[in-house]
Amino acid sequence: MENRKRLTELPAWKALSAHSREHKHPLRDLFAGDPERGERMAAHGAGLYLDYSKNWITDETLRLLLQLAEETGLRERIDAMFRGEKINLTESRAVLHTALRAPKGSSIRLDGENVVPLVHDVLDRMACFADKVRNGSWKGHSGKRIRNIVNIGIGGSDLGPVMAYEALKHYSDRSLTFRFVSNIDGTDFAEAVQDLHPEETLFIVSSKTFTTLETMTNAETARDWLVQGNHGDRTAVAKHFVAVSTNTAAVTAFGIDSDNMFGFWDWVGGRYSMDSAIGLATMIAVGPGHFRSMLAGFHEMDEHFRTAPFEHNLPVLLALLSIWYSNFFGAETIAVIPYEQYLKRFPAYLQQLTMESNGKRVTLDGVEVDYSTSPIYWGEPGTNGQHSFFQLIHQGTRLIPCDMIAFVEPLHPLGRHHDLLLANVFAQTEALAFGKTLEEVQAEGVPDWLAPHKVFAGNRPSNTILARRLTPDILGKLVALYEHCVFVQGAIWNINPFDQWGVELGKALAQRIIPELESAEEPHLAHDSSTNAMIRRYRKLKEK
Ligand code: F6P
Numbered sequence: 001m002e003n004r005k006r007l008t009e010l011p012a013w014k015a016l017s018a019h020s021r022e023h024k025h026p027l028r029d030l031f032a033g034d035p036e037r038g039e040r041m042a043a044h045g046a047g048l049y050l051d052y053s054k055n056w057i058t059d060e061t062l063r064l065l066l067q068l069a070e071e072t073g074l075r076e077r078i079d080a081m082f083r084g085e086k087i088n089l090t091e092s093r094a095v096l097h098t099a100l101r102a103p104k105g106s107s108i109r110l111d112g113e114n115v116v117p118l119v120h121d122v123l124d125r126m127a128c129f130a131d132k133v134r135n136g137s138w139k140g141h142s143g144k145r146i147r148n149i150v151n152i153g154i155g156g157s158d159l160g161p162v163m164a165y166e167a168l169k170h171y172s173d174r175s176l177t178f179r180f181v182s183n184i185d186g187t188d189f190a191e192a193v194q195d196l197h198p199e200e201t202l203f204i205v206s207s208k209t210f211t212t213l214e215t216m217t218n219a220e221t222a223r224d225w226l227v228q229g230n231h232g233d234r235t236a237v238a239k240h241f242v243a244v245s246t247n248t249a250a251v252t253a254f255g256i257d258s259d260n261m262f263g264f265w266d267w268v269g270g271r272y273s274m275d276s277a278i279g280l281a282t283m284i285a286v287g288p289g290h291f292r293s294m295l296a297g298f299h300e301m302d303e304h305f306r307t308a309p310f311e312h313n314l315p316v317l318l319a320l321l322s323i324w325y326s327n328f329f330g331a332e333t334i335a336v337i338p339y340e341q342y343l344k345r346f347p348a349y350l351q352q353l354t355m356e357s358n359g360k361r362v363t364l365d366g367v368e369v370d371y372s373t374s375p376i377y378w379g380e381p382g383t384n385g386q387h388s389f390f391q392l393i394h395q396g397t398r399l400i401p402c403d404m405i406a407f408v409e410p411l412h413p414l415g416r417h418h419d420l421l422l423a424n425v426f427a428q429t430e431a432l433a434f435g436k437t438l439e440e441v442q443a444e445g446v447p448d449w450l451a452p453h454k455v456f457a458g459n460r461p462s463n464t465i466l467a468r469r470l471t472p473d474i475l476g477k478l479v480a481l482y483e484h485c486v487f488v489q490g491a492i493w494n495i496n497p498f499d500q501w502g503v504e505l506g507k508a509l510a511q512r513i514i515p516e517l518e519s520a521e522e523p524h525l526a527h528d529s530s531t532n533a534m535i536r537r538y539r540k541l542k543e544k
Contacts, residue, residue, distance in 0.1 A: 025056070048478070133149070244277040399461075
């Protein structure tokens with residue numbers, strides 16, 4: 001790939017930098033000067049409505065941000081991804097999660113082969129298996145019906161499935177119990193199975209590589225638990241274990257028949273895989289129909305991203321706004337607040353998607369960046385967050401742009417609950433943007449000594465994403481919205497959002513330390529003095 005001009009040298013970057021220094025318009029003034037702003041600065045796409053009017057932007061800001069997208073070659077990058085070019089340069093891989101939701105009959109060619117039929121073959125096999133588990137025709141080793149499904153995986157092989165399961169619980173088969181085991185901490189496994197019966201439990205071992213320490217350790221523990229619960233009969237594994245992986249040899253070596261393996265491909269990144277076979281637990285929970293409708297939602301957002309002009313393009317706008325605050329105003333974080341209890345794991349899911357993707361410090365050309373890359377994404381569902389960390393967002397000293405996510409129709413219409421919930425979403429963005437001045441506080445008769453404590457500076461930016469109802473289709477759209485937002489950020493920062501070398505060093509060092517903790521003899525420790533001291537202390541206390 002041709003070396004790109006340094007980002008900070010681009011005319012749009014320089015203009016944005018100057019513009020940010022001149023930008024002295026608080027949101028109060030911006031709204032006062034433009035009565036149409038709330039209607040004007042909103043975009044619709046694929047069934048989502050994005051209100052971005054409560055941001056520190058003018059038409060000029062938007063113009064410059066869009067110019068930045070042009071100057072960084074965003075259009076070519078998007079096209080290259082959809083064409084299946086090997087844009088994951090450091091791993092020499094294509095990035096084709098969009099093919100996972102391409103409709104049957106479409107064609108996406110990779111190295112001359114159309115990958116869409118492969119995707120649909122796996123989806124059909126998954127659907128067949130999911131139906132068997134759901135209708136009880138897939139029986140456990142002793143002939144009992146499967147009632148519990150335990151997904152074992154970590155990172156992208158856990159966060160997507162657990163997030164989607166929680167998000168779509170309303171649509172799930174409540175006669176089945178779902179558990180998700182990820183942590184190598186034995187507590188995770190022990191708690192997940194403590195009330196389950198092995199004869200009625202199915203394990204899905206989900207791992208792209210099938211070598212991840214946490215997953216393989218948990219899978220081995222699960223196999224022991226299962227065999228023990230089936231009177232020591234090792235052949236029970238056949239009916240109680242299935243695998244989702246790209247590594248057939250390792251799956252077979254573990255003892256899972258390749259007929260019970262659901263594959264995917266190296267062009268699907270772990271954190272972009274919840275709509276591949278990694279979504280098997282989701283499909284069993286909600287059924288193949290709902291799963292396919294989630295895929296259709298993903299695809300609709302893909303099409304919006306691929307075709308909508310940048311000024312109306314939701315992922316592009318979301319990404320440009322994040323860049324505006326991170327790079328030109330030093331915002332370190334972005335809070336994502338879903339006002340929907342079923343999305344409680346969505347912020348955790350986004351953490352991997354955003355930060356494992358764009359937590360990078362060198363460009364695609366291997367040059368150290370001189371600008372910040374991914375902000376820290378975090379959040380909790382509203383209204384709970386309002387009663388914990390919102391104080392800091394309203395009155396603290398840090399700039400924390402927020403993305404609020406809300407739905408017009410509740411999944412549980414209970415009395416006034418939903419109006420009260422939505423009133424809180426709207427009230428929060430209003431309070432954040434417009435605050436309360438000293439004069440307003442004083443006019444309420446608040447004594448002078450107390451008044452400063454009751455002032456809200458306001459001018460806190462937020463986006464609001466509104467959809468009609470949390471359905472499988474809308475979930476697909478929401479996830480794709482953020483996937484593509486991450487892509488746009490990465491393209492502008494000229495980094496690779498699709499590798500994750502940063503997790504390797506810790507893994508390698510853990511492998512070195514494991515025998516030092518387990519060996520019977522005192523090991524020769526050649527770490528720094530802190531690590532050596534902790535290892536010695538652990539060994540000593542463990543022996544007592
Ligand atoms: O944390 C590193 C990572 O490689 C993630 O990118 C990935 O989602 C996770 O580990 C799990 O990997 P695997 O699916 O291969 O077990």
